Amino acid sequence: MKKKKILLTIVASLALGISIVVPAAHNGIGSRAGGGGVAECESGHHHGNHYLGNAPTCVEAGNAEFWACCTCLRQYLTNPGGTFVDQGAYAGDALASTHIAYLAPTGVHSYTNYVVTNPTTDTEGSATAECDHGCGASVTYSILRRPANVKITENVLSWNAVTGAESYKAFLGSTEIYASTALYYTLSEAQLKAFAFDGTNITVRGVTSNAGYYEDPSGTVLTKSGPTPGANTGADFNYDFERTSIKLEANNTFSRFPYGNYSDKNGGVGGWYYIAQDGANNTALKIPAVVWWPGNTTMKKAVTGGAGEIGEYEISFDIKASEASLTLNNGGGGYGTIKGYMWDTGFHGLTVAGTGINFSDAGLVVKDISGISTTAYTNVRLRYTLTAESVDKFNTFNLTYWPEGGIGEDNYIWVDNIQVFKVVDGIVGTTNVDSAGQGDLEGEDFGFTDNLANNRWYNGRTILIEESSTGSEIITEANNRFLKVYCKNNNVAFDLFGNVPEMKKAGIYKFSFKIKAGTTYQKGGIDVIGFKNGGTLFNWFGMSFDEVNTETWTTATGYFYNPGSSDMTYLNVFININNNDGRASSDPNNYLLFDDFSLQRLTYGG
Ligand SMILES: [Zn+2]
Ligand SMILES: [Zn+2]
Ligand SMILES: [Zn+2]
Numbered sequence: 001m002k003k004k005k006i007l008l009t010i011v012a013s014l015a016l017g018i019s020i021v022v023p024a025a026h027n028g029i030g031s032r033a034g035g036g037g038v039a040e041c042e043s044g045h046h047h048g049n050h051y052l053g054n055a056p057t058c059v060e061a062g063n064a065e066f067w068a069c070c071t072c073l074r075q076y077l078t079n080p081g082g083t084f085v086d087q088g089a090y091a092g093d094a095l096a097s098t099h100i101a102y103l104a105p106t107g108v109h110s111y112t113n114y115v116v117t118n119p120t121t122d123t124e125g126s127a128t129a130e131c132d133h134g135c136g137a138s139v140t141y142s143i144l145r146r147p148a149n150v151k152i153t154e155n156v157l158s159w160n161a162v163t164g165a166e167s168y169k170a171f172l173g174s175t176e177i178y179a180s181t182a183l184y185y186t187l188s189e190a191q192l193k194a195f196a197f198d199g200t201n202i203t204v205r206g207v208t209s210n211a212g213y214y215e216d217p218s219g220t221v222l223t224k225s226g227p228t229p230g231a232n233t234g235a236d237f238n239y240d241f242e243r244t245s246i247k248l249e250a251n252n253t254f255s256r257f258p259y260g261n262y263s264d265k266n267g268g269v270g271g272w273y274y275i276a277q278d279g280a281n282n283t284a285l286k287i288p289a290v291v292w293w294p295g296n297t298t299m300k301k302a303v304t305g306g307a308g309e310i311g312e313y314e315i316s317f318d319i320k321a322s323e324a325s326l327t328l329n330n331g332g333g334g335y336g337t338i339k340g341y342m343w344d345t346g347f348h349g350l351t352v353a354g355t356g357i358n359f360s361d362a363g364l365v366v367k368d369i370s371g372i373s374t375t376a377y378t379n380v381r382l383r384y385t386l387t388a389e390s391v392d393k394f395n396t397f398n399l400t401y402w403p404e405g406g407i408g409e410d411n412y413i414w415v416d417n418i419q420v421f422k423v424v425d426g427i428v429g430t431t432n433v434d435s436a437g438q439g440d441l442e443g444e445d446f447g448f449t450d451n452l453a454n455n456r457w458y459n460g461r462t463i464l465i466e467e468s469s470t471g472s473e474i475i476t477e478a479n480n481r482f483l484k485v486y487c488k489n490n491n492v493a494f495d496l497f498g499n500v501p502e503m504k505k506a507g508i509y510k511f512s513f514k515i516k517a518g519t520t521y522q523k524g525g526i527d528v529i530g531f532k533n534g535g536t537l538f539n540w541f542g543m544s545f546d547e548v549n550t551e552t553w554t555t556a557t558g559y560f561y562n563p564g565s566s567d568m569t570y571l572n573v574f575i576n577i578n579n580n581d582g583r584a585s586s587d588p589n590n591y592l593l594f595d596d597f598s599l600q601r602l603t604y605g606g
Pocket of ligand 1: 040047069071072
């Protein structure tokens, strides 16, 4: 090798027309002060070799780039000018430590090939490597435990703290999406969809600056498989159509649907009552005597607007008795009694109109109410006077049924058609001034009637029938209630009442229902769209009817991303059936049956 380089040097020199003699023994290397008193070449007239550097390692010396003149035998760290042949990295005999380009061994080992023992959530792992230069040196580091309880709740990725971790990193696939100290990270829509729909795994690991630790090359891996569905957000909204009444239980909030303007916010001492059908096509309040003093069952209805201004008013309602309410007593007191009062932020007493009886204290004994019956309603009138307006003119009409014995569900009264009339100069008006409305419990919010008309909520504030599905029915068959939708148009639509507090929360949701078809139903598809105030909340497409049949129920399931909406005030889950031939409504077998709707938010991992 060396000889060849020399020959090349000679050839190069000859090519330049210069005749020189090269000292073959040492290529000019190793001398600095000149060999045997050779004078340094004139500036710019050196002839020799140019060598690139070699990095020193932990145990081996290296060299810097240098120029070696074969004429004057001098060495240079910068090109002194002349004719030098590039020789690449220096590969000759080891340079003496006194050589100008000599670089001493670093003593610093290089570790790049680690053998990793993975940690678990309970035990730390380790990483061991031997020096890349084969010097025999090795290192061993610990690896932090992997985070436990990695999960996605709503749209938030969270995990448990790891002993020794100073911060955490989260990855979507190989892309780092989080690096900070908190134990949670809110996923973007794109990130959550990539995880839930595209199946890109999420990995979370702890990080420490502790020199004794090696960063986990992986971490706790969360996959989209096996999510846990939460409670059916429609559970309170009769999504299975089974309920024919709404039970109002103490919940200490005015905001919870489907209570509408009815609440039993009674400080936890209350019993419960119902919005229920008392017969064909009439819904009323059923107030059972299920709690006795100091608890009680108090019906509370919001009374607002024109009924909350300064002035005198008459409350009208209809009452019907149960057998027990007319016959049971405690042997020492009176029969079952109704009492009540108005309340805004203060108490307003009521009197029984025309009698002066204090309805707050004495009340009315049910069996003594004029015309009281178990088969027909009779009317009761109460008076109250407001001397100041409350905030938002909001008042609550409170009506308590005191049983005086016979505690239980069988001892109840029915109340219906609550209205408020203004009394001016002793004359009782005929216009209901209660802006809260819903005093008759029908239609808009509570009606349980089975004849579904257009654009009204039915079945316990569950289902809104659109124009296109007018004539649909709730069917009771073999102890199961379900919805029958006639498909007389190309697109037939109805709505489910959305659970606003729950659907405000972002996340991946599962929507499912059971479906069965009439014998002439033309297969199409179904869109599910969430309409809220201000726009569309979510949009799930794509159910096909290939498996729907006329004999047995099929369960349809779809998943969608809900971005959440903090300012949502209502949500209609709009279900649009694409029926492709639009046959006439006279075809009695062109229908779809629906039952057991379910809308659940998914949790992953944990
Ligand atoms: Zn020279
Ligand atoms: Zn080494
Ligand atoms: Zn009614």
